[in-house]
Amino acid sequence: MFTRISAILKGIFVLSCFFVPSGYAQANPGQPPASTEAPLTITLQDALIRARANNVQFQAALTDHGLAHQDKVQARAALLPSVAYNTTVTLTQGASSAASPNPQIFLANNGTHEYLSQGDVHEALAFSGLSDLMRAGALEAVAKAKAEIAARGLVLTVVQNYYGLLASQRKYANAQQAAAEAQRFLELSRKLEHGGEVAHSDVIKAQIQTQDRQRDLREARLAMDKMRLDLAVLLFPNFNENFVVVDDLDLAPPLQSFDEVARAAQTRNPDLQTSAAFLKAARYDLLSARAAYLPSFSLDYFYGIDAAHFATHENIQNPAPPPSALRINNLGYAVVASVNVPVWNWGATHSKVVQAGLKRKQAQRELSFTQRKVLADIHNAYAEADASRSELDLLKSSAELAAESLKLTTLRYQGGESTVLEVVDAQNTLTQARNIYDDGVVRYRTALASLQTLTGTM
Numbered sequence: 308m309f310t311r312i313s314a315i316l317k318g319i320f321v322l323s324c325f326f327v328p329s330g331y332a333q334a335n336p337g338q339p340p341a342s343t344e345a346p347l348t349i350t351l352q353d354a355l356i357r358a359r360a361n362n363v364q365f366q367a368a369l370t371d372h373g374l375a376h377q378d379k380v381q382a383r384a385a386l387l388p389s390v391a392y393n394t395t396v397t398l399t400q401g402a403s404s405a406a407s408p409n410p411q412i413f414l415a416n417n418g419t420h421e422y423l424s425q426g427d428v429h430e431a432l433a434f435s436g437l438s439d440l441m442r443a444g445a446l447e448a449v450a451k452a453k454a455e456i457a458a459r460g461l462v463l464t465v466v467q468n469y470y471g472l473l474a475s476q477r478k479y480a481n482a483q484q485a486a487a488e489a490q491r492f493l494e495l496s497r498k499l500e501h502g503g504e505v506a507h508s509d510v511i512k513a514q515i516q517t518q519d520r521q522r523d524l525r526e527a528r529l530a531m532d533k534m535r536l537d538l539a540v541l542l543f544p545n546f547n548e549n550f551v552v553v554d555d556l557d558l559a560p561p562l563q564s565f566d567e568v569a570r571a572a573q574t575r576n577p578d579l580q581t582s583a584a585f586l587k588a589a590r591y592d593l594l595s596a597r598a599a600y601l602p603s604f605s606l607d608y609f610y611g612i613d614a615a616h617f618a619t620h621e622n623i624q625n626p627a628p629p630p631s632a633l634r635i636n637n638l639g640y641a642v643v644a645s646v647n648v649p650v651w652n653w654g655a656t657h658s659k660v661v662q663a664g665l666k667r668k669q670a671q672r673e674l675s676f677t678q679r680k681v682l683a684d685i686h687n688a689y690a691e692a693d694a695s696r697s698e699l700d701l702l703k704s705s706a707e708l709a710a711e712s713l714k715l716t717t718l719r720y721q722g723g724e725s726t727v728l729e730v731v732d733a734q735n736t737l738t739q740a741r742n743i744y745d746d747g748v749v750r751y752r753t754a755l756a757s758l759q760t761l762t763g764t765m
Contacts, residue, residue: 347550349542351469354552357542358465359458368450368457375450379443386440388430395423396617418615425611432605435598438591445588452581459577459760466756468538470749473554475531477745482527485738486520488713492730493517495721509727516731523738556748559755562696565689568762572685575763579681582674589670593663599656602648610640685761692754699751702744709733709740 349357359365401419493513499505539548573579612619614637623633649656713733719725 344549347547348553349550350553351466351555354465354469354538354542355462358461361542361544362461365454365457365461368454372447372450372454375443375447379440379447382436382440382443385431386436388428390426390428392426392611393423397421397423417613420615421613422615422617423611423613424617425609425613428608430606431603433598433603434601435595438594438598442588442591442595445584445591448584449581449588452577452584455577455763456581459763463753463756463760465541467753468534468541469552470556470752472531472534472538472552473556474745474749475527475534476554477556478742479524479527479531481738481741481745482520482524484741485734486517486524488734488737489513489517489520492717492734495717496727499721504723505727512727512731516734520734556745556752559696559748559751562689562692562755568689568758569682569685571762572681576681576761577763578677579674582670582677586667586670586674589663589667593660593667596656596659596663599659600649602646605645605647607643608640609643610638612637613639681761685758688754688758688761692751692758695747695751695754699744699747702740702747706737706740706744709737713737 397420399419399421493510493516496505496510496513500507500510535548538552539546539550542550614621616637619636619638621635621637623635713730713736716725716730716733720727720730
């Protein structure tokens, strides 16, 4: 009998484990879901390394850079001599009889059987080849700068998600504290009502405040889980939530002077480098178009056999008396040099030159615009970083003052010197001040990362 009861209770316990609400899976803010393995601890630098390895857009930019480099290799190879070897046999229909005066019927070839086996060293020289090589080098620089832009944009995204998760964890902790304080105040108001010191309306107000704080706690938990998922997508090739991030929000580096930032931006800004490389490529594109007006040269050196038999040597009978056999060497060489002078192509070359000139002018305009925009972005980003850094001390002081105000207001309420509305207002002010401070720290970190994307001082 007791055995059956124990088995039934055990089964009920096992089934109850499957119906535990998911909200109770994590007891502490910032902790990953339950797992058999220890959570992976990730710093900001670890997050950046993982994001570079897994981000599709950044890897696509690196692929474009690799393709541009291979284009440069191909353009350089086009200027160098090439070596090829080919073997060809040509079989022609012969005469119907040996007594025919023509040994072959199809007269386009040198003989009934013709064997060609030779190597060819080919060199083509054109004035456009060098400009094409320089243009490929400039486009490689463009691809490299774009890869740098993608890398810095990825850094900003990781910083936003990394510190966004830390801020959401802190806000969740603030919501937990606010819920605990509301619960304590509800218990205090009930004790005071039981002693006849406050009205029942105070208890009702405290109960409403407690319910609001419980709702805020659930919303803060939901926001924290969303930020964790967003960061996990950036960092891991497979879906993984079993990680914790190191909280270094209060260890933000100092802000450099504006002159140092401006000097760094002039030499290491990837947008400026991209525009300058585009202009350089457009100039070489114009030179390549103009080179079509000039002659081009080609040289071929052939060495091998071109004979009626596939052999390096052959024996033939000498018809002159006295009859004898002659040994002929089939190996030999030939040199073919060509000069191509353009004369008339109905204005196609002129049209290409006009197109290249238009592209160069547009590249100059874009470079000028980029220079102005980078200067404006630097001023805006520096002003944002400076303002957010200056406000941190004020925000921290406000949070400390709000905590002290809640403590004093609660004591005054116990002494009958303040109302329940003042206590509730002090609680809300403290929670709001703590959240605003956490947002301010994240704002400074994000502004600093935005400034560093412009200067290259990551």
